[in-house]
Amino acid sequence: MKNIVIGQYVPGDGFLYRLDPRTKLIAVIILMVAVFLLETIIELVVAFGLVILLLIAGKISIVRVAKGLKPLFVLLLFTFFFQILFNKEGTLLVEEILSLNPANLGLGLLLTVLWRLLARFGKFKTILLFLWIAGIYCLLRYVAIAPQWTTFSLQIHEKGIEMSVFVVIRLLIIISLSTIMTLTTKPTDLTQGLEKLMRPLKVIGIKSDDFALIISISLRYIPTILDEANKIMAAQASRGADFSEGGLKEKIKQVISLLVPMFIIAFKRSEELADAMESRNFVPGKKRTRIHELSFGWKDAVTSVVILLCLAASITLKVIG
Amino acid sequence: MGIRFREVSYHYPQNHLQFHQAIEKISFQVSAKGEFIALVGHTGSGKSTLAQHMNALIFPTEGSVEIFGHSVTRKRNRKIRYNDLRKHVGLVFQFPEYQLFEETVEKDIIFGPLNYKVPLDEAKTIALKTLAQVGLDESYLNRNPFNLSGGEKKRVSIAGILALDPDILVLDEPTSGLDPEGKRVLMDLFQSIQFETDKTIVIITHDMDLVYQYTSRVLVMNQGKLVFDGTPEKLFRTAPLTEYQLSMPETIKVLQAINERLGLSIDIYQKTAEAAIQAIKEAVRQ
Known part of the structure; x- marks a missing residue:
């Protein structure tokens, strides 16, 4: 719990840092829509290449973005296998008959126990996990001794492989895009951008400045509360x-003693905090000035044009294809 | 037995949220009986970090802390029940708010003993006894700890630790936020607890008057290093206090000023205000 970094903002000086947060917010949304409009793997690979170009142009380290993807690795893996195993369209490529019987169930349990024991040493955890999966597969595939309880067939179809690659690349692009935004935008700028963007919603009664204030206070207090939680845990x-x-x-009982x-x-x-804000003459709903006003410059204009071109391109591809 | 620090260093992780001083190569020993130790130092000198090593709340980055025969090192040792070490060394945190959570004082005090599998009725007897030790009567047992005054909360939180019957009691700034009278009452309380039970008491404090008046040994931390370990007499008579970023006790300062202004030669090393007044009276009589 000690190593949580709030927001992924990393200081830097690429051109992405100098863009107006509003531009970045809208750009990310539009690009996501554009990506969802794409229909073939080749188009997606080109789009992915463009994202990597954007990373290089913006002087953002690819390693850092990859690290941001790490928590979502499991999700990516899951989508990948889900598509491969359950998509039954197109020509059949591989078919394997798996069986479940007392012999391989017993061996499987033994393997699981062995895996958990080895995992306790804490080294090569990922490799062990893959070895375990491979082991279970081999048992199901090759240990086919009577009495068979049940057999089932594992089928991999052409369309399944295609879709799995397709979905994974699309997810990768979308996650990278949002990572780029959070890496290059301070949380405070982001909330200010949101506030400005949501201003028109005042018509239907949503107060964007209150909303932005709530977000920025929450962000500000997450580290403080975490710190507090650590102290309470130590005391208990x-x-x-x-x-x-x-x-x-x-x-x-321990969780209650923490909560x-x-x-x-x-x-x-x-x-x-409320007292401190009021004593500095904060009145809810009143207009306040900012230290850093957002400004929409020529860079933002150029970016907007490029983004709109991207959207136009993917719409065209959709219509033609 | 007791606690022995062997070349202990501790560094906080790089992106740690709070400001804390790391500690460097600290070695000393605290015996399990009869010591009254003050741990002093400038804000951010590493006192709290050091105190948290005493009951294995944090593990040293280098070196080892031997707590009642168990060696605590960088790696968590599966053979040691760290919870059991903490029964030997009780640590009371600065703010009682971090500790109190039950709806009655009694329930809060027995939380610790119950964690160590003490039977309920026995725990309740202990609660009554420790409450008396911290100078509160039994009418407090059924009160809500959140409705108590600051000083009372502090006492209840101390009782919560005393209920574990630790051999060594470590208190992180127990006197902060109290008025001078409250401070004295609390220190008298520690003194009487120590006198009755022969426990070793370690207090972290900024108040040099209390250090001089009550304690028998002082550990001085400065910028993560242990720079002094000895009696308060030795500290205030010979040690370079300004170098340690410490100040003299108020009584000594006042007597010194009187001596300088009036050209007298009163013995400035008086432990209490009363003794100081007595010394001034005698000087006046002469």
Whole structure:
């Protein structure tokens, strides 16, 4: 819990940093729409190439974006296998008969136990996971001794492979785009941009400045609350409630011992903050000036034109194809 | 037995959220009986970091801390039940708000003992006893801890740790936010607890008067290093206080000023205000 970085903003000086957050917000939305309009793998690969070009032009390290993708790796993997296994369109490429019987069930359980034991040492966890999956597959495929309980066939179709690659690339592009935005925009600028963009919604009664204030205060207080949570956990650990030891029933009690002080401290802090804001003459709903006003410059204009061209291109492709 | 620090260093992770001083190569020993130790130092000198090592809340980056025979090092050792170490060394945090969570004082105090599998009725007896130790009567048992005053909350949080019957009691700035009278009452309380139970007490404080008046040993931290370990007498008579970013106790400062202004030679090393007044009276009589 100690290493959470709030927002992914990394200071830098590429041209993406100098764009108006509003431009970036709208650009990301439009580009996502454009990507969803694309229909073939080749088009998507070209789009992906463009995203990488954008990274290079914006002087953003690809490694960093890849790191941002890491938490979503499981999701990508899941989509990939889901498409491969369950899409039954197109010509059949591979068919394997898998069977489940007492022998391979027993061996499978043994393998699982072995895997968990080895995983405890904490090294090569990913490799072990893949070895386990491969092992289970081999057992199901090749250990086919009677009595068979059930057999099922594993089929991989042409369309399945195509769709899995297609969906994964599309997800990659979309995630990279939003990562680029959060990497190059300060959370405060982002909320200010949102506020400005949502201003027209005032007509239907949504107050965008209140909304922006809520977001920026929440962002500001996440590290503080986390810090507080750490202190509370340490204090309760001093009373024998270590969060990494003890059974489930104890854990529940420990969580309560964390949550109650956290809520109390959070409420106290919010009251203090409200007082501090009011004593500096903050009146809800009144117009305030900003230290940094957003400005829409020629760079933003150029970017907007390019983005609109991208959208036009993908619409054209959709219509032609 | 007790706690032994061997060349302990600790560095916070790079993107750590709060400002904290790392500590460098610290070695000293705290015995399990009868010591009254003050841990002092400028804000951000690493005192709290050091205190959290004493009951294995954080593990040293280098070196080892031996806590009642168990060696705590960088890696978590599966053979050690860290919870059990914490029964030996009780750490009371600065703000009682971080600790109190139950709806009655009694429930809050028995939370610790119950974690260590003490039977309920026994825990309740302990709660009553520790509440008396911190100077609150039994009418507090059924009160809501959140409706108490600051000083009372502090006492309840101390009782919550005392209920574990630790051999060593570590208190992080127990006197902060209290008025001078409240401070003295609380320090008297620690002194009597120490006198009755022969526990070792370690307090972190900024108040040099309390250090001089109550404690028998002082550890001074400065910029992550342990720069002094000795009696308060030695500290205030010989040590380079300004270098340590510390100040003299108020009584000594006042007596020094009187001596300078009036050209007297009163013994400035008086531990309490009363003793100082006595010394001034005697000087006046002469």
